[in-house]
Amino acid sequence: MARSGTAEQAGAQAPLTPRADFPLAGRSGYLLHKAALLLLEDVEQALDGIGMRSRYFFVLASLAGGPDLSQQDLSRLLSLDPTTVVALVDEMERNQHVERRRNPADRRRYNLILTESGREALAEADRVVTEAESAFFGGLADDEREALRGMLGRLMEGRWPASVCTA
Amino acid sequence: MARSGTAEQAGAQAPLTPRADFPLAGRSGYLLHKAALLLLEDVEQALDGIGMRSRYFFVLASLAGGPDLSQQDLSRLLSLDPTTVVALVDEMERNQHVERRRNPADRRRYNLILTESGREALAEADRVVTEAESAFFGGLADDEREALRGMLGRLMEGRWPASVCTA
DNA sequence: GTTGAACGTTGATATCTTCGATGATGGATA
């Protein structure tokens, strides 16, 4: 709180009284939490237009980085329960967006690889998500957005995505 | 991606190969999402020590700002389903942390007010959460944290918490 | 070879969210 004040007159016509004294609004932690919720809302809504959910997109995007991720890797990387990953990959395999291939070096694991069709789906989703994010971060100047990305990265240093290995 | 590179040697001793090419790591949106998840994990774990969950704390903290919030307000403010709020307030009333009082100006509404016991619970939770957040944001200088808070606030301008009214 | 651990999978359970319906109330209109 005590910041700016540029948006306070936004709802002037409506009989709403903005609560400048809302305690959580002064807490960096809750701001981060809430901002992430709002963004996720936007992304989810944008993806809904092409019949995809955010987690599906996250997996697609993760797999695009390399062919060597296992389901366990995804679980840790995206904070998903291993059980959830099984169901997700099942679905993606039905859609022919990914393939499970046994890792020859460790036959317990699968190497999850993106199919050509998966890449196309990712490309489309990527457009949609990028658009939603641009709108969300639109209020920030380019260098600010860069600074924000830097800070967020530093907050997670050592916790993510460093804990992921390519066996 | 393409940023800094200060943390890449953090897990040097472990046989892990950090994936610098992880695509989502370059996306501001996902960084925000993931950072919020990690922070929530920390906060949840910290609150677990005193037998409280994060949402319970959020409501407690929201109510501390003024006596005039209704359940509907909470619902919008915290992105909670009205149904969920009912159950939450029920629980809080059982714990004698809040009271429901009919709003005399609009008898459909309740004014939710914090009891003395509720304030004590909030004080304790506040300590715990503040500690967890301090640890999480520890890697940031004070002015950086301030800048971060400012940017997050600006991202939500007009969407939160401006939409909340005190009838 | 034996032991213990990791990976993927399954199924049961608990929890949360979502949706529609309801009764009470308020506000606007005629």
Place this chain on the structure above:
DNA sequence: TATCCATCATCGAAGATATCAACGTTCAAC
């Protein structure tokens, strides 16, 4: 005043999620 519609809180059912224990397979260490 009477009528109509929206809002608030609540309930119950249905759907989606997360959580947990257990299993077979495979790997690594001894």
